[in-house]
Amino acid sequence: MLFMGNLDNLKLAAKEADRCVACGLCLPACPTYRKTGSEADSPRGRIQLINAVAHGRLTPNEKFNQHIDQCLTCRTCENVCPNGVGYGKLIDAARAFIAPAQRRTEKLARWVLQRRSAIALSGRLLRLAQLTGLRRLLRGLARLDRIDRLLPAIPAQTGWKSLYPAVNARGEVALFLGCTSSILDTETLRAAIHVLNRLGYSVHVPQSQCCCGGIARQQGDAEGSHDMLAQNAQAFSPLGDMPILTVVSGCGMGLRDHLGKRVSDISAFLATVDWQDVTPDALPTRIHVHDACSLRNAMRQHKPVYDLLAHIPQAQILPLPGNDQCCGGAGSYMLTQPDMAKRLQDDKIEACKASGTSLLVSSNIGCALHIAAGLRDHGIVMEVIHPVRLLARQMGHKENAA
Ligand code: SF4
């Protein structure tokens, strides 16, 4: 039995579909259409399906759900559409409509994602499971195995202070921690604070911030996602219009849509500030850049990553070939749609192999985990790292031992 959400909400969102003139220019850019060749797996096809359901011309069924589920929400279509169709809003509304009773973020998960202390505790428990060998024992359980394959070694967990003052501060910024990054990529957050402080920016870390709401939105839990965005708006409001920097473009995408241009990817901010007398150590190597879809198509801030890395003397900064196509990570997509995720991952692995690179940077932890897992599976030794973490290393930042 299918449980459907509010049809009026879907109808309202479907007004956006009226802007689509069915020109088909988005089709060749869509990764799922490229793989399946099916109109129903293209942006134009999905827009027509959503519109038909919203206006009662089509009864929603499992097939409809599948075509909606198979969308990566990479928003490449939005980027190439000459009519500016806001596809992201449409697909979010379709997901909220489909089976909300089944998809609603589990109450416990939502409770955890809204509390920093609970997110931190989850990180400590994961680390404990790793140190005691429990993580190894749990491998082999189907779903857990898939998650385990993606996870890196869980780093030592860090408590975050409310303020990291710079010596001779010339500005202030706020840092968004994110749930996944604050558990799995504490080094990037520490690196971000190091670089910002070195450049003269004091860093505020509001303690009541929570998950960005992206996980809930992807699960069709519009209410949960909205609650988390509202909590974050509240957490950052005492800081006035101070820039809010993110180290995960997947988080930045939702926050920027909700809180406006005050939210920026950290690389975009760092690329525009005065580097004064700060010169990172030279790194005479080729660095390939993976453009995350959320950074490229939604935040539209992928170019500054290249400008930022150009501060590293002797480094050659190159785009990873095929950057216009999603890697298949796409938040929880890599877990919920493993077949398509794997096909798209394979393309990235081929691009990595062909590039001959040993260093890949990505501004989105989901992409980094997904690509790194593929590289491990293929026995390819290549580091996948956040650009700011790489920069911090070249600025003398010492990382914690695992
Ligand atoms: S979404 Fe835009 S590009 Fe795609 S068919 Fe509609 S108008 Fe054309």
Ligand code: SF4
């Ligand atoms: S968001 Fe990505 S996968 Fe979904 S229709 Fe658009 S281009 Fe295709």
